[in-house]
Amino acid sequence: MILTMPGRGVAASDFEIDRNDALAPERGGRLGSVSLGEPLWHAKYELSRSMSLDLSDEWRAFAARLRGPQRVLVGQDRTRRYPRNYPDGFAKATRVAGTPFDGAAASWSQAINSDLEATLTLNDLPAGLRLERGDYVGFRWDAAGSPAGTHDRLAMVRLVSPAMANAAGTLDALVEMPVPTLVVPAGAEAHLDNPACLMKVVQGGVKLGDIDTLGTLTGGTIEAMQDLRP
Structure with missing residues (x-):
């Protein structure tokens, strides 16, 4: 079961990469580092202290249905549901061929250089479409055995460099974290509309x-970690 958070009621949030790394001192004094696992998105949502009764009931019901860390929720950076330059979506955008742009790239690929920096390439975007640092690219696909179009698997990466699609509709951008290609299949759809990932509440989160x-909530927090599953 995958749960979606209520659309309103978050007053502030923190959505950042959580890295599980350790220092590895070498003989001679140089400090190396060792990655102990995949980097994952970590989110903390602070709830408003001035909700309506209906909204308070909705959040309390959502929190109860989570059953702590048992169930999966859809997490995202609620401050950047669309690219910064397109806060209202892509209703007027068209691809190079003149067809409407729905926010999804036709295909994507990733290249990682010797410094382990990841360049994500998106194809068949509107020419001149510009993305900024802090914009996200989401990936959605169907789990094995799920009906086609379920899109019950989600992942996302964030741009750390600005980028603009060329005349052919191709865009190259540095991203963090790199797309975890051991989990995200090559056939996953890369998209710019409402990028999200699957998460689970941390212990006591x-x-x-x-x-x-008045019967309404006086704030609260929900803290969750990405659940990266194929």
């Missing part, structure tokens, strides 16, 4: 505030 005399 649901802390709802008290209920005031």
